[in-house]
Amino acid sequence: MITERLTFxxxxxxxxxxxxxxxxxxxxxxxxxxxxxxRLYTDFTGPMFQVIFEIDHADLNAFAADSQEQMGQYADAxxxxxxxxxxxxxxxxxxxxxNSEKLI
Numbered sequence: 001m002i003t004e005r006l007t008f009x010x011x012x013x014x015x016x017x018x019x020x021x022x023x024x025x026x027x028x029x030x031x032x033x034x035x036x037x038x039r040l041y042t043d044f045t046g047p048m049f050q051v052i053f054e055i056d057h058a059d060l061n062a063f064a065a066d067s068q069e070q071m072g073q074y075a076d077a078x079x080x081x082x083x084x085x086x087x088x089x090x091x092x093x094x095x096x097x098x099n100s101e102k103l104i
Contacts, residue, residue, distance in 0.1 A: 001036070002057040005096040007050065014089035015042060015049035021086050022053050029079055032066035034058060049091075056100070063097070 010018040019042050026038060037056035043049065057063040073079040 001100040001102070002060055002063040003098045003100040004055045004057065004063065005098060006053045006055075006093060007096070008052070008093045009047065009091045010049040010051060010089050011091050012049065015051060017089045018049075018051045018086065021082065021089070022051060025082060029073060029076070029082065031055075032069040034062035034066045034069075036062075 008018060019040060022040055031038065034057055035055055036058055037054075039054045041052040041054070043051075055066075057066055074083075
């Protein structure tokens with residue numbers, strides 16, 4: 001499985017707003033058809049105002065197809081509105097693509 005991890009640092013005091021926006025993204029905008037799971041993490045310890053969003057894809061081919069499908073969302077007015085709100089409360093972000101192996 002391929003896990004796409006998007007790690008964001010919200011502007012000071014905006015962590016809850018950013019987490020809410022990530023939930024809204026999943027609820028209101030279609031996830032790519034090949035997504036097999038998603039998780040949202042918020043900081044309990046460590047860097048403050050950190051929000052991590054993970055998306056699981058069956059394999060590298062599914063990840064590539066899902067990425068192409070997601071690119072089409074940039075033309076969607078709903079996505080553009082959501083993205084503008086996300087940018088307003090985000091300080092920085094990082095993206096990792098991980099090969100995931102379930103052990104238990």
